[in-house]
Amino acid sequence: MSIKKVMVIGAGQMGGGIAQVCAQAGYEVYLNDLREEFVDRGIETIAKNLSRSVEKGRMTEEEKEAALERIIRSKDLQDAAHADIVIEAAVENMTIKTDIFKKLDQAAPAHAILATNTSSLPITEIAAATERPEQVIGMHFMNPVPVMKLVEIIRGLATTDEVYQAVEEMTLKLNKAPVEVNDFPGFVSNRILMPMINEAIYTLFEGVATKEAIDDVMKMGMNHPMGPLELADFIGLDTCLYIMEILHEGFGDSKYRPCPLLRKYVKAGWLGKKSGRGFYIYE
Ligand SMILES: CC(=O)CC(=O)SCCNC(=O)CCNC(=O)[C@H](O)C(C)(C)COP(=O)(O)OP(=O)(O)OC[C@H]1O[C@@H](n2cnc3c(N)ncnc32)[C@H](O)[C@@H]1OP(=O)(O)O
């Protein structure tokens, strides 16, 4: 199956990054969000990233302009009619995602693959909302998308080999490394990463150390590029909480209970870097 046109749902930090790498790889990309200003904000960030690449001599001004021209603004899910693959990167919420997938199933051509960038939700359950579960798959990019090599690829129960291979091929064309994992809550990445972040929040909550000390221990002691609290702010505390809730509910094991401090921050609107405040304050 040949993929030429891509639609990305959600122009936030992940959707924007996914649209950027697809456009750089030569795909035509429809970038969709609920409101026009969100799409504009996403495209602004992409333009900034590409300009930095031009300054660093990694691409020419012409290549940058050509990549930007390949991105088409979309506010309407009906634009899926043009797509060979849709990659959904809206918020981490099953009701929202199944609603989007039902609409995409109606709008997208019969051959189109419906992929989700979900961090933790079961692919099989998202697929069951459509009439084409064999063409639904998890394509889990890492943040920041233009920098991180990994894409976790997750088949739902019904996903065909042909669809898996098409997504694997596309991942390689994006200059990313595909790793196949099974469909269980949090897959591999967040089943391991998020309990570490949650434990770091408990460590702060219980007064074991300051936020700076916790991050320093993990950066200097374990060679992590960011401390866990800084990373939580970077991912988004809302997304971290959603993922912990999905692990907790999906496995029914109390070891995944989200730290009350994480809940409190999310309720306060302290969502991390994207809202200007989380564990740290951002300008
Ligand atoms: C929640 C999930 O479902 C799954 C997830 O994604 S979990 C999150 C996974 N991601 C991580 O763990 C990231 C951990 N952090 C890191 O790897 C690094 O701190 C980092 C790559 C983000 C930044 O690296 P750094 O060396 O500290 O900073 P910096 O020198 O500014 O950046 C390195 C490069 O990344 C680029 N970069 C940094 N942030 C970027 C962003 N948000 N978007 C695009 N490019 C970015 C920089 O431009 C720079 O590029 P050059 O080498 O060409 O100059």
Ligand SMILES: NC(=O)C1=CN([C@@H]2O[C@H](COP(=O)(O)OP(=O)(O)OC[C@H]3O[C@@H](n4cnc5c(N)ncnc54)[C@H](OP(=O)(O)O)[C@@H]3O)[C@@H](O)[C@H]2O)C=CC1
């Ligand atoms: N943050 C991370 O590190 C990673 C996140 N992910 C996953 O990627 C997805 C997106 O996360 P992220 O980009 O961080 O989140 P953001 O909050 O940055 O962006 C989500 C975007 O989707 C929009 N949106 C919400 N509902 C809809 C809808 N019905 N149709 C179209 N757009 C919609 C939001 O608009 P509005 O602001 O109005 O809600 C927002 O612009 C989540 O599933 C997350 O779990 C995967 C890997 C890493």
